[in-house]
Amino acid sequence: MNVERIKNAEIMLDNxxxxxxxxxxxxxxxxxxxxxxxQKGEFISLLGPxxxxxxxxxxxxxxxxxxxxxxxxxxxxTPKEARLKRKYGMVFQSAVLYDWRTVIKNIELPxxxxxxxxxxxxxxxxKMLDLVxxxxxANHYPRQLSGGMQQRVGIARALALQPEILLMDEPFSALDxxxxxxxxxxxxxxxxxxxxxxxxxxxxxxxxxxxSDRVCVLSPHxxxxxxxxxxxxxxxxxxxxxxxxxxxxxxxxVRNSFxxx
Amino acid sequence: xxxxxxxxxxxAVQSVxxxxxxxxxxxxxxxxxxxxxxxxxxxxxxxxxxxxxTIIGENSDKIMTNVWxxxxxxxxxxxxxxxxxxxxxxxxTVFPKYGSGGLTIVSAFNAIPIVALAPVIINWTKDxxxxxxxxxxxxxxxxxxxxxxxxxSVNAYRGLTELPPFSDDLMKTYAAxxxxxxxxxxxxxxxxxxxxxLRVSVPGSVISxxxxxxxxxxxxxxxxxxxxxxxxxxxxxxxxxxVTACIIGIVMYAVLMVIEAIVLKKRR
Numbered sequence: 001m002n003v004e005r006i007k008n009a010e011i012m013l014d015n016x017x018x019x020x021x022x023x024x025x026x027x028x029x030x031x032x033x034x035x036x037x038x039q040k041g042e043f044i045s046l047l048g049p050x051x052x053x054x055x056x057x058x059x060x061x062x063x064x065x066x067x068x069x070x071x072x073x074x075x076x077x078t079p080k081e082a083r084l085k086r087k088y089g090m091v092f093q094s095a096v097l098y099d100w101r102t103v104i105k106n107i108e109l110p111x112x113x114x115x116x117x118x119x120x121x122x123x124x125x126x127k128m129l130d131l132v133x134x135x136x137x138a139n140h141y142p143r144q145l146s147g148g149m150q151q152r153v154g155i156a157r158a159l160a161l162q163p164e165i166l167l168m169d170e171p172f173s174a175l176d177x178x179x180x181x182x183x184x185x186x187x188x189x190x191x192x193x194x195x196x197x198x199x200x201x202x203x204x205x206x207x208x209x210x211x212s213d214r215v216c217v218l219s220p221h222x223x224x225x226x227x228x229x230x231x232x233x234x235x236x237x238x239x240x241x242x243x244x245x246x247x248x249x250x251x252x253x254v255r256n257s258f259x260x261x
Numbered sequence: 262x263x264x265x266x267x268x269x270x271x272x273a274v275q276s277v278x279x280x281x282x283x284x285x286x287x288x289x290x291x292x293x294x295x296x297x298x299x300x301x302x303x304x305x306x307x308x309x310x311x312x313x314x315t316i317i318g319e320n321s322d323k324i325m326t327n328v329w330x331x332x333x334x335x336x337x338x339x340x341x342x343x344x345x346x347x348x349x350x351x352x353x354t355v356f357p358k359y360g361s362g363g364l365t366i367v368s369a370f371n372a373i374p375i376v377a378l379a380p381v382i383i384n385w386t387k388d389x390x391x392x393x394x395x396x397x398x399x400x401x402x403x404x405x406x407x408x409x410x411x412x413x414s415v416n417a418y419r420g421l422t423e424l425p426p427f428s429d430d431l432m433k434t435y436a437a438x439x440x441x442x443x444x445x446x447x448x449x450x451x452x453x454x455x456x457x458x459l460r461v462s463v464p465g466s467v468i469s470x471x472x473x474x475x476x477x478x479x480x481x482x483x484x485x486x487x488x489x490x491x492x493x494x495x496x497x498x499x500x501x502x503x504v505t506a507c508i509i510g511i512v513m514y515a516v517l518m519v520i521e522a523i524v525l526k527k528r529r
Contacts, residue, residue, distance in 0.1 A: 064430055083436055090434040092427040099528050100449045109445065110435045141527050161435070 009037035009073075010197050011061060011165070016070035018056050018223075029222035030056045033070065036216065036225060038199065040164075043191060045208035045215045046201045047254065053223025054201045055169055061199065062088055062167050074165070082165075086114065089158030089196075091168040095150035097142035097157075104129060104138040107157045114161065128156040131190055148179035152186070159194060166196045170203065181239065184210055188237060209250045210237060219259040227257035308497040316501040324483075324505055331482040332509060334398065335470040338405020339462060345406065346413025346458070353414070354421040354447065364418055371411035379404050379473040387478075397479035404473040409462040416458035420451025453528065456521045463517050467510045483509065 018031040031053035038044050046054040059065040061072060063079035074082035082088065097106045107125040116124070129135050132152040142150055151171055158166060172180045188211065191198055202208050208215045212231050219226040231250055233241055241247055290296045292310050297303060304312075317324060349367055353360025379400075386400040424446065432442045471484025480489065483506045490499035 062434060064433060083434065086436055088434050090431065092430070094426065096425065096427045096431050098428070098446070098449065100452070112445070113432075113435045113437045113441055143528070167434075 008039070010040040010042070010075060011038040011199075012071075012073040013037075013057075013061075014071040014073075016057070016060060016067045016072060018053065018060065018065070019068045031060075031067075031223040034225045035070075036228065038197060040197055041195055043198045043211055043213045044200065045212040046199065046218060047203070047205065047208040047215050048218035048223075048258075049203060049220055051223070052218040052220040054203075054218050056223065057218070058167055058169055058199060058201050062090055086110075086161050087164045089161060089163035089166045091151070091154050091158045091166070091171045093170045093173060095142070095147075095154040097150055097153055099142050102139050102141055103134065103145070103153050106142065106153060107160050110157065110161045124160060125156075128160050129153075131159065131193070132156045132186065146179075148175050148183060151175065151183065155187070155190065159190070159196075162194075164197060166191075166198045168198065168200045170201050172207070173203070180207070185239065187211065188235075192236065205254050206242065206247075206251055209233075209247065209254060210242060215254055217254060217257045226259045227254075229254055229257060306496050308500050312497055313500045313504055316497050317504065320498070320501065324486075324501065327481060327483050327486050327502070328505060328509060331467075331470050331474065331484065331506075332513075334401045334473075334482065335405055335466040335509075335513070338402045338470065339409050339459075339466040341402065342406040342409025342466070343413045343455075343459070343462065346410040346415075347417045347455070349410070349414040350417035350421055350451075353418050354443075360418070364414060367414045368411050370407055371415075373407075375404060375408065375469045375472045376476075378407060379469075379476040382407075383473075383476050383478065393479040394481070397477040397481075401470060401473040401477055401482075405466045405469045408465050408469040412461040412465065413455070413458040416454045416461075417451050420454030421447045424450055453525060456517075456525065459517055459521075460514075463513050464510055467506070467513060471506055 013034050013036050016031065016034045017029070020028045020030055022028045034057060046057055048054045056065060060067045061074070061079060063083040072079050074087060077085075097103075098109065101109065104122070104125050107128050108121045111121040111124060126135070126138070129138055132155055134149060134152055134156070137145060137149065142153070145153065154171070172183055175183065184207065200208070200211060209231055215229045215231060216225055217227040217229065218224065229250070233244075233246060233250070287296070288310055290299075291307075294304070294309075297307060300307070308316075346367070349363065353364050382403050383397070383400040386396055386403065388396075389399050390396040428446055428450075429442065432446055437445070471482065471487075474482035474485035475488055477485065483502050486502045487499050487506065490496070490502065
């Protein structure tokens with residue numbers, strides 16, 4: 001591995017592979033030799049159909065899974081070191097709000113864990129809630145919010161510790177089209193304001209093209225990185241960009257890069 | 262929204278009005294003697310409701326003494342059993358290796374009938390005190406403790422281990438320690454399960470308190486009075502205690518429902 005690469009990349013994946021032991025004693029290759037670098041402040045999508053290992057890859061980066069081969073470095077550290085330093089904010093498929101806590105208390109949760117003072121906790125949580133545009137719902141309980149609002153609270157909570165990297169695992173897949181498109185715009189605004197590195201897992205081609213700097217196409221059986229496509233659409237991106245021929249061409253290019261689906 | 266309100270109203274009718282009508286009809290049939298004809302019995306074995314109420318009024322001091330004896334046993338046993346059951350659930354969560362086996366043993370206790378359990382425990386505790394009143398009370402509380410413990414440990418274990426999807430991953434991404442995860446996630450997650458357990462063990466504690474009184478050395482409590490009065494063929498007085506026993510059970514369950522509604526209000 002060359003030193004230059006370690007220095008520059010925020011996240012470096014080197015020949016990362018994952019093999020599961022299936023119930024019948026066979027080995028299942030979920031992921032084979034994924035090598036790529038992600039730069040600081042980049043918006044990256046991991047795109048692919050189910051079974052392509054995109055969530056596995058995200059969980060390896062997050063130190064929720066240990067790869068069976070290869071190496072991952074986060075700013076020169078192992079994923080575990082990065083996790084213990086709380087460099088990650090994670091957003092899951094569902095909002096995972098604790099239903100016994102109010103919205104603001106949910107956002108304060110990570111700050112409680114790091115023993116932040118009460119006043120600072122509240123101040124930061126209020127700021128985060130404002131960032132996702134839900135200030136007036138601070139004292140609501142999660143069940144009183146719509147799915148889209150809950151997911152926005154989840155994003156606010158993920159940002160509360162001011163992590164360097166935001167990991168998002170199909171965060172909008174359970175939402176309707178209208179809510180999803182609105183959240184795309186919101187997410188890009190938040191990204192611009194906070195300057196995070198974002199890794200966004202999705203199975204939605206146009207979503208990945210709309211949001212990303214680069215789309216990493218993963219193909220299944222076995223899960224592998226089959227293409228990395230630069231999305232050179234101008235920023236800031238607006239809803240209208242979806243109607244341009246450039247956008248359509250990129251969607252087609254991404255679609256054609258799948259292998260064996 | 263309107264449909265929702267409508268549905269709520271309909272379920273209120275079903276859960277309150279229907280049972281109420283049934284109860285009133287039953288009492289009316291009882292008081293008019295219709296029930297006696299149907300059951301082929303007489304007013305001596307099955308006294309009229311008004312007669313039972315009169316007897317309760319006449320013996321209120323004595324009844325209250327016995328109610329107090331029974332409620333004390335039920336509540337103390339419920340508290341000890343629930344605490345013990347919750348501690349077992351925590352142990353099983355922290356040490357999963359021994360936990361599931363331990364829980365199986367505890368829930369096996371639940372399968373022992375109270376009529377089998379009570380005499381054994383009364384025999385065990387015959388040396389704990391020189392006073393019959395004290396050693397009988399200890400034995401009865403232990404019976405209720407055993408019965409309450411089982412439902413709490415099994416339900417609390419579920420509450421401590423069956424977490425919402427990704428909620429434990431979330432804790433991990435925050436690098437939260439095991440203790441933090443326990444306090445911030447597992448404990449609050451178990452609260453509704455505690456009430457599930459109590460819905461079973463509150464009525465269970467009343468029943469096991471009353472039944473264990475049957476076998477106790479010292480003669481006291483609502484359950485024991487039912488038996489004593491039947492033995493001397495005082496059916497009206499026995500019925501007064503039966504009605505009292507029902508009221509104890511209903512009141513304790515109602516108190517639980519009120520507490521549950523307050524505690525879980527925000528979650529539902």
